[in-house]
Amino acid sequence: MSNDEKIYQKILKAIVEHQLPPGARLPEDRLSEAFGVSRTGIRKVLQRLALEHFVVIARNKGAQVNHPSEDEALEVLDSRILIEPQLIEGVQSHWNAEQSERFRDLVEEEHEAEQVGEMASSIQATARFHYELAQLAGNSVLATFVEQLCYRSSLVIAAYGTRSSVSCDCGDHSQLLTLLDEGQTKKAQAWMKHHLQSIKKSLVLEGQEEQNIDFQRLFS
Amino acid sequence: MSNDEKIYQKILKAIVEHQLPPGARLPEDRLSEAFGVSRTGIRKVLQRLALEHFVVIARNKGAQVNHPSEDEALEVLDSRILIEPQLIEGVQSHWNAEQSERFRDLVEEEHEAEQVGEMASSIQATARFHYELAQLAGNSVLATFVEQLCYRSSLVIAAYGTRSSVSCDCGDHSQLLTLLDEGQTKKAQAWMKHHLQSIKKSLVLEGQEEQNIDFQRLFS
């Protein structure tokens, strides 16, 4: 893996794991000395992150972690609701014992992270479950798009998520695996749709956005 | 629009209109003198085009117009087949006389370009019809993705297309507009699916070669 790619991965990880919260500034020189490269390499990475909507770059003002709008948040989830259930069919056709075991390991990782209370790795593992499943459907163009949507979802959850956004109350991913094991494609599709919809519902879209503080009253 | 953006648009246009054929090399210094900027700006644009799969960059070997593999070609079309029909519902709900007229104008442009035999603008207009329709569905995340898929389709057609890939034999886009006018959502969905499938079928999957390009004249 190239050096640029490693830097990209590290920053992206920090963003989706909420170590760099939405709105955090990302000055080029600070990053360049942190990673031990010149600004040139950092700029390249930031441009990429901007194209993928993980950061926003304002001319002459630099980059900061994207704080998705409410519209963007909903659209990201809606996109997943439209695509991911449709991929189940392809997943089912590639399903076998080996895959089943591999994904159960992933679910196990999710559980462990959640038990220990490590929000960061829990989010990471959950996203990974979804986009590795997408890869199995056999269309890498769509799989890449879903992967990006999963990461963007992490950012959305950072901005608007609640506890149940991470470990949603419709049950865990192992239920889906069981349905796939049993060859119940339709039910698996329905499960996936419901799963994503419940994540969407768990978002709280209000409050912290633009709170216009009335200093007059506050200090009178 | 920033200067970078203008350069990006021009190169992208040249690619999707087949003036820069798949496989064409894009040396940084040649482009930088053609556009009158330093290599820095050109590199930025090339990186973006690479992320969007319009060019491929090989380390120490530079960029060239992507020649999509057969797999990629099929996956791009399959992605559209999966997504675009699903957007019809949202399109229908936003449909009105004004939109109808706007899209009929677009179809008119397609016809004119085709009459004159201008492959380039014909391809451009056809892509535009599809992604502007996608925008109407009300999900800008998906619309952006569909837009990219449409442009990538132009590249696929450059590599594997035939005459009927651009002006497909299942009839023109005005048929879809009529269905939308009549509120026949299901039929419109089916039409869209069939339309994209017939484009996919029109591809002939085998290869060809490259040539030499005068960047100075192309971009002056």
Place this chain on the structure above:
DNA sequence: TCCGTTTTAATTGTATACAATAATTAATAC
């Protein structure tokens, strides 16, 4: 002529310098 090696040229990778712009602080007038 053909093949392999060596040398040369062309091209990209990375760092740095300087200019342009925005943000912050200091200064001044009222």
Place this chain on the structure above:
DNA sequence: GTATTAATTATTGTATACAATTAAAACGGA
């Protein structure tokens, strides 16, 4: 003391220089 302006600092935008790498040409021996 406050508000407005000026000066300073910090940060990004762009071009260029040089190193690293690859591709191409020249060369020599069989």
